[in-house]
Amino acid sequence: MKRKLNNSRLFYQFLLSHVLIFAIPFTILSGVVYYNAVVRFKSEIETSNVYKLNQVKNTFDLLVRGLDNTASRISIDRHLTPFMVRSGIYNEMEAVEELSKYKVNNTIVDEVALYFHGDRQLYSSIGMNSFDTFTERIYRFSDIDGDRLAKEMSELQLPEIRRIQTYLSGSDQKQNMLLYMFPIPRNSQSPYGTVSFIIRESVMTDLVGPILGDFNGSVYISDANGRILASRSRENNLTEQNAINEMSRHNEEGIYNATIGGERYSLMQAKSDLTGWSYVIAMPTSQFLDRVLEMRTFILLICSAVVAFGILIAVLLSTRQYRPIRSIAEYARSLQGRSPAIADRRHNELDLIRDSVHATRDLMEQINHQRPIVREQFFVRLLVGSIKDSGEITAFMARENMTLPGESCFVAVIPTDGYEHISTQSREELLRMLSEVALPGAVGYGVEMIQDNVIAILIVTGCDVTAMRETQEESAREIVRLFEQCWGIRPTVGIGNPVSGMPLVNRSYIEASAAMEANARGRRGGIVFFDELSEWQESNEWYSVEEQIRMVQSMKQGNKEAARTALATIMSDLQGKDVSLFYLRCMCFDLINTFLRTMNELKLNIQQEHRRNLIEFSTLKQLNAGMDGLIDDICDYVQANKESKSSALGADILHYIGQHYNEYDLNLEKIADHFRMSLSYFSRFMKDQTGYTFTDYVTHLRMEEVKRQLKSSDLPIKNIVTSVGYSDVSNFMRKFKNTEGLTLGQYRKLHS
Structure with a gap:
C-alpha cells in the first residue's frame, strides 16, 4: 500500500502541474486575446501592416542601393568604358559578357542596358542592338519608342524610374515593366552615358503582395512625383487614379481614414528617405467590424471547449508521463538490488532514476575510451617537469584507480630513431604493452616522446636502496625483451637515478636521456646507467660531474628550470671549495668549455654580451650571471627549433593529406x-x-x-x-x- 501511495503522490504532482501549466496561461491568454480581438483588433492589423510596409520599404531601399552600386561599378569597369567598348568587335563582345555578369548578380533585374551618349545602339546582356530594335522587337514597349528612349537617356542627369507597358512574347497581352536609369559616372555634372535596369513589375508586387494576408484591399508603390510604380489588389474596387488622388492629399506617413467613392477606407502609408517612394495600403474599414464580431463568438466557443476538455487532457498527459517513469524506476530498483520498500523510503521515482543515470554504462565506456589518452598526456607532462604539485598527482592516481607499489621511481629511455622503418602496427603493439607493464618488483608506464625521438618508461618501485640497482637491471632487461619481441631489435636503454616521489621524475628523465646520449657513439644495444658516467671522478676537489651532465641534458631538452637548478648546485659547490685560485679558475674554464661544446653541437653562436661575461669575469657571481644568460639562449633556441620542426611536420602532413585525400585506402x-x-x-x-x-x-x-x-x-x-x-x-x-x-x-x- 505504501508503494501505491508514493506512486499516487507522484502522479498527483504531475496532474497538479499540468492543471496549473494549462490554467494559469490560459486564463491570462484568454483575457488578452479577448481584449485584443474586440478592442484592439483593427489597431493591431494596421500597425502590423505599417511594420510590413517599413520592411518592404527597407527591402526596396537595399535593392535600390544595390542597383546604384552596380551602376557605379559599371562606370568604373575598365571593360565598359567608351574607349574600350568602341575599340572593336572583340571589345564589344567582351562588354556584352560583362553586362551578363552584372545581370546574373542582380536577381531582380530582367535586363541591364548600357548607352554611351552619341551612339545609336544599346549594349545589353543579349548583345548590341539599336534603340528601335530594343524597344520594338526585344521588349515591344507600347508607350515609348526608340527615339524617345534615346533622348531621355542622353538628357538624363539624375537617377529616374518609370513604368512602361510591354507586350508579352508571342501575344497581344500587356504587362508592366519598370525602367530604372542611372547616369554614369555617378554624381557627375557631365555624364557620358546611362545604365538602365529593366525590372518586371511582378517582382515588386510579389514582395508587397503578402502584406494583405487574408484581408481585402490594395497595395501601391509610387515614386517621388506620385506616379504609380507597382500595385496589387484583392477584391477591391479602388482604382489607381483614386489612390493617386488620395495620396496627394495625405503626403505624411502614418495611419489615417478616408472616404473614397462612398466607402470608408483605412490607409497606412510609409515613405522612403532614400528614394522618396511612397508605400500605401488601402483596406475597407467595414471588414474589421465583421471580423471582430465573428471572432468574439468564436473565442467564447473556444474558451468553453478548452475549459471542458482541459482537466481531461491533464489527466491523460499525467497518466502517459507517469507510466514510463514507473517502469524505469522499477528497472532501476532491480539493477541496484534494493527492495521497493527500502528504495521508496529514501527516494521517489525521479531521484532513483537520476542516481542510475549517473552510473550509466555508456558514460563509463566513453570515459574508458578517453582514459588512455588522458593518462598518456599526464605522464608526458610529468616527465617534462610540467607537474610539480604532488596533490595533483595523487588526485589523478585516485581518479584512474592506479595503485603504486612504492614512492621510489626512476626513468628508462630508449631511442626510436636510427632504426629501419618500424610499422605503425608494431609501434602501437609496443606502446600498448608498455602503457602499463608489470616488472620485477615494480610497475612501468611507457609513453612516446616524439620531439625527443625516444620512448620513456616511468618505473615505480617499493624496494629499498640496497636492492634498487638489481631492480633497475631486471626492469631494463624486461623492457629490452619487449622491444625484441615487438620490433626484433635490441635497443640501448638509458637508466636515470632513482628519485623519491613522482614530482621529481623529470630529473631522472634528464639523467636517463643523458645516459642514452652518452652511449650514442658506441655500439647499439646495452644498458647505460647515469651514475656510471661520473665514476671517473676520483676526488671531491672537482665540481660534480653528474650535475654537469644534468645541466647539459636539460639545456638540450630546453628545460630552463632544470638547467638553472643544476648550475646553481655547481656554483654553490664551487663557492665551498677550499682550493687554490688557479685550481678554481681551471674548474670555471672547464665549466665554460661545457657551455661552448653544447652550443657548438647545437650550432648556436654566443652573443657578445655573454662572451664578455665569460671572458672578463672576476667573481663567481659574474660567471653565474653570464651562464644564466647562455641557458636562456640555448633553451629558447631548442624550444624554437622544436616548434619549427612541429610546424614543418604539420605542413608536411597536411600537404600529404591534400595530395591523397581522394584515395579509397x-x-x-x-x-x-x-x-x-x-x-x-x-x-x-x-x-x-x-x-x-x-x-x-x-x-x-x-x-x-x-x-x-x-x-x-x-x-x-x-x-x-x-x-x-x-x-x-x-x-x-x-x-x-x-x-x-x-x-x-x-x-x-x-x-x-
Whole structure:
C-alpha cells in the first residue's frame, strides 16, 4: 500500500502541474486575446501592416542601393568604358559578357542596358542592338519608342524610374515593366552615358503582395512625383487614379481614414528617405467590424471547449508521463538490488532514476575510451617537469584507480630513431604493452616522446636502496625483451637515478636521456646507467660531474628550470671549495668549455654580451650571471627549433593529406605509418595543428572538392563522389544533405 501511495503522490504532482501549466496561461491568454480581438483588433492589423510596409520599404531601399552600386561599378569597369567598348568587335563582345555578369548578380533585374551618349545602339546582356530594335522587337514597349528612349537617356542627369507597358512574347497581352536609369559616372555634372535596369513589375508586387494576408484591399508603390510604380489588389474596387488622388492629399506617413467613392477606407502609408517612394495600403474599414464580431463568438466557443476538455487532457498527459517513469524506476530498483520498500523510503521515482543515470554504462565506456589518452598526456607532462604539485598527482592516481607499489621511481629511455622503418602496427603493439607493464618488483608506464625521438618508461618501485640497482637491471632487461619481441631489435636503454616521489621524475628523465646520449657513439644495444658516467671522478676537489651532465641534458631538452637548478648546485659547490685560485679558475674554464661544446653541437653562436661575461669575469657571481644568460639562449633556441620542426611536420602532413585525400585506402594507420608516428600521437598532433580530427579534416576536403566539381562540371554525381574517395555513394549523399541542408542535385542546380 505504501508503494501505491508514493506512486499516487507522484502522479498527483504531475496532474497538479499540468492543471496549473494549462490554467494559469490560459486564463491570462484568454483575457488578452479577448481584449485584443474586440478592442484592439483593427489597431493591431494596421500597425502590423505599417511594420510590413517599413520592411518592404527597407527591402526596396537595399535593392535600390544595390542597383546604384552596380551602376557605379559599371562606370568604373575598365571593360565598359567608351574607349574600350568602341575599340572593336572583340571589345564589344567582351562588354556584352560583362553586362551578363552584372545581370546574373542582380536577381531582380530582367535586363541591364548600357548607352554611351552619341551612339545609336544599346549594349545589353543579349548583345548590341539599336534603340528601335530594343524597344520594338526585344521588349515591344507600347508607350515609348526608340527615339524617345534615346533622348531621355542622353538628357538624363539624375537617377529616374518609370513604368512602361510591354507586350508579352508571342501575344497581344500587356504587362508592366519598370525602367530604372542611372547616369554614369555617378554624381557627375557631365555624364557620358546611362545604365538602365529593366525590372518586371511582378517582382515588386510579389514582395508587397503578402502584406494583405487574408484581408481585402490594395497595395501601391509610387515614386517621388506620385506616379504609380507597382500595385496589387484583392477584391477591391479602388482604382489607381483614386489612390493617386488620395495620396496627394495625405503626403505624411502614418495611419489615417478616408472616404473614397462612398466607402470608408483605412490607409497606412510609409515613405522612403532614400528614394522618396511612397508605400500605401488601402483596406475597407467595414471588414474589421465583421471580423471582430465573428471572432468574439468564436473565442467564447473556444474558451468553453478548452475549459471542458482541459482537466481531461491533464489527466491523460499525467497518466502517459507517469507510466514510463514507473517502469524505469522499477528497472532501476532491480539493477541496484534494493527492495521497493527500502528504495521508496529514501527516494521517489525521479531521484532513483537520476542516481542510475549517473552510473550509466555508456558514460563509463566513453570515459574508458578517453582514459588512455588522458593518462598518456599526464605522464608526458610529468616527465617534462610540467607537474610539480604532488596533490595533483595523487588526485589523478585516485581518479584512474592506479595503485603504486612504492614512492621510489626512476626513468628508462630508449631511442626510436636510427632504426629501419618500424610499422605503425608494431609501434602501437609496443606502446600498448608498455602503457602499463608489470616488472620485477615494480610497475612501468611507457609513453612516446616524439620531439625527443625516444620512448620513456616511468618505473615505480617499493624496494629499498640496497636492492634498487638489481631492480633497475631486471626492469631494463624486461623492457629490452619487449622491444625484441615487438620490433626484433635490441635497443640501448638509458637508466636515470632513482628519485623519491613522482614530482621529481623529470630529473631522472634528464639523467636517463643523458645516459642514452652518452652511449650514442658506441655500439647499439646495452644498458647505460647515469651514475656510471661520473665514476671517473676520483676526488671531491672537482665540481660534480653528474650535475654537469644534468645541466647539459636539460639545456638540450630546453628545460630552463632544470638547467638553472643544476648550475646553481655547481656554483654553490664551487663557492665551498677550499682550493687554490688557479685550481678554481681551471674548474670555471672547464665549466665554460661545457657551455661552448653544447652550443657548438647545437650550432648556436654566443652573443657578445655573454662572451664578455665569460671572458672578463672576476667573481663567481659574474660567471653565474653570464651562464644564466647562455641557458636562456640555448633553451629558447631548442624550444624554437622544436616548434619549427612541429610546424614543418604539420605542413608536411597536411600537404600529404591534400595530395591523397581522394584515395579509397587513405586512413589514420596509413598516414601514421608514413610519418613514423603512433596513432595516439598522430591523433593529438592532427587536432593541435588543424583543430579537426583526421576523419573530419579528410571529410571536409572531400566535401569541398565535391562542391567545386558540382559547380564547375557536368559530370554525373556518382562519378564525382567516387572520384574523391567514397565508394558508398548513398552514405555520402546522406552526409552531404545533413551538412549542407541540400541534396547534391539541389546544390548543383542552386549554384549552376
